[in-house]
Amino acid sequence: MWFRGDLVHCPNLGELNVLYDYILGVDQSGYIAYVAPATTAESLAIIHASKEPIILVPRGSFLLPTFCDLHLHAPQFLYQGTGLHLPLMEWLNEYAFRAEESLDANPILAEKVYRRLATRLIENGTGAVLLFGTIKTETNIILARVMQEAGLRAFVGKLSMDISSRATYVEQSAESSLHSARSFVDQCHNLCAHMPAHERLVEPVITPRFVPTCSDGLLEGLGKLAAEKTLRVQSHMAEAHDQMDWVRRERGADDVDIFARHGLLTPRTVQAHCTFLGAPALSDIARRGTAVAHCPLSNAYFSAQPFRLREALQRGVRVGLGTDIAGGYDVDIMGSMRQAVAVSRMREGARIMADTNEDGQVAEGARQVNLAVDWKEALYLATRGGALALGLPAGCGTFTVGAPFDAQFIRVFSETTGEGIGSLDFFDTDKNAAKRKTLAVDMIEKWWCLGDHRNREGMWVQGRKVSAP
Known part of the structure; x- marks a missing residue:
């Protein structure tokens, strides 16, 4: 499979590369086999000799690596957009546990919810997702199967929790929880075992919900299981004020210390939120190789x-x-x-105000580090940064030879009319906007700020074009 057109990727934090008029080739296993300017002698020979049509990415469009979502509760998609008025610990019992319990009790509903979730992920360009499921093994196998059939990279976690504020939604003991976790891991692996390695897109993840729902015995066992089978780990850490107070009061330690003690902070771990981690704790998890899923919207609701x-x-x-x-x-x-x-710009504004004295001068000894991130850095986090955090195959999140071809086709303006696509508008001084030839960086920025699913023409994961299931 061959493409010709503009490619956009962020190989490093803050670096946006626009590769104008490139040829990109994808092999039979879905890996990028060739990337070079279309005007080189080798590329021209490839174009001339190609026996299959070359997919043209027209002017005003570009290929971009797919997005990575590092933290999503699949069963909670059932009530997306409601119930955000309560503190975290109350919200869990009132909404989250109840929704998860209802899907565990109704496999038909679970299948319906998960198929619609897959559709929405594809519409929005998410090619890889780290998922929290429910406590019932069979429901999580439905989730894994739906994601595999949809052609998405999905890392599925069966929740482990032997403590709960909802008496009907809890596992009986640490031992039974560990048995279920091991069973899910085996069944999830078996789901794709008959496929070639490059087609196995779904993997199991060890998933202690968070410290308040897991005994020390359960956490210890999960850490050993993750090490034994070289599994990814996900959980929530240092998220909300009421949750942190509960952990200190009931367990006599902070989240980070408890997870570390039980072998659950590893280079294969992604911890969500981490809003209450200060500089020493951040340095500690960096040393351990543990990644963070930054969720700014939910932090606005549930973190102080x-x-x-x-x-x-x-x-x-x-x-x-x-x-x-x-x-x-x-x-x-x-x-x-x-x-x-x-959020980062608000943090930077608060830093400036805190470091400025009454005379408008920067106080002596004030920190000079700019806390704001820009749109290019955010695009890196959504693509290459997320791929590195998830431990995806080498090169994921970039257009480099040997990387899986995980890409989305973005249209910014019409090649024929010059008009912007979807919510994008361009007001050229040139009377003939249709003659516009160059995809400028400010056009990509405009898409970043204003674009939506109407700009997405298609998506590929591991070289296969995916569509709504």
């Missing part, structure tokens, strides 16, 4: 303070973005990108 994004990046923490459905109400990672920038 924002995540220290700039400080985490400076310390080398791997960070990606998450929607946190349904603690966040928007399944589109583009929303998370925009919110991450807005």
Whole structure:
């Protein structure tokens, strides 16, 4: 499969590369086999000799790596966009546990919810997603199967929780919870075992919900299971003020210390939120290789303070973005990108005000680090940064030879009319806007700020074009 057109990717934090008029080739297994300017002798020979049609990415359009969502509660998609008026610990019992319990009791409903979720992810350009499921193994196998059939990279976690504020939604003991976790891991692996390696898109994830729902015995066992089978781990850490107070009061330690003690902070771990981690803790998880799923929208609802994004990046923490459905109400990672920038700018404004004295001068000894991130950095977090945090195959999130071809086809303006697509408008001084030839960086920025699903022409994961199931 061959493409010709403009490619856009962010290989490093803050770096936006626009590769104008390139040829990109994808092999039979879905890996990028060739990337080069279309005007080189080798590319021209490929174009001339190609026996299959070359997919043209027209002027005003570009290919971009797919988005990665590092934190999404699949069963909570059932009530997305409602129930955000309560503090975290009350919200869990009133909404989250109830929704998860209802899907565990109704496999037909679970299938319907998960298929619609897959549709929405594809519409919004999400090619890889880290999912929290429910406590019932069979329901999580439905989730894994639906995601595999949809052609999405999905890392599915069966919840482990032997403590609960909802008496009807809890596992009987640490031992039974560990048995169920092991059974799910085996069944999830068996789901794709008959497929070639490059087609196995779904993997199991060890998923202690968070410290308040897991005994020390359960956490210890999950840490050993993750090490034994070299599994990814996900959970919530240092998210909300009421949750942090509960953990200190009941367990006599902070989240980060408890997870570390039980072997659950590893290079294969993604912890959501981490809003209450200060500089020493951020340095500690960077040293351990643990990644963070930054979910700015849900943090606005459930955390008393924002995540220290700039400080985490400076310390080398791997960070990606998450929607946190349904603690966040928007399944589109583009929303998370925009919110991450807005929150960071508010943090920078607060820093400036705190460091400025009554005379408008910067106070002596004030920090000079700019806490704001820009749109290019946010785009990196949504693509390459998320891929690194998830531990995806080498090169994911970039257009480089050997990387899986995970891409979305974005249209900014019409090649024939020059008019913007969807909500995008362009007001050229040139009377003939249809003659516009160059995809400028400010056009990409406009799409980043205003674009939506109407700009997305298609999406590929591992070289296969995906569509709504």
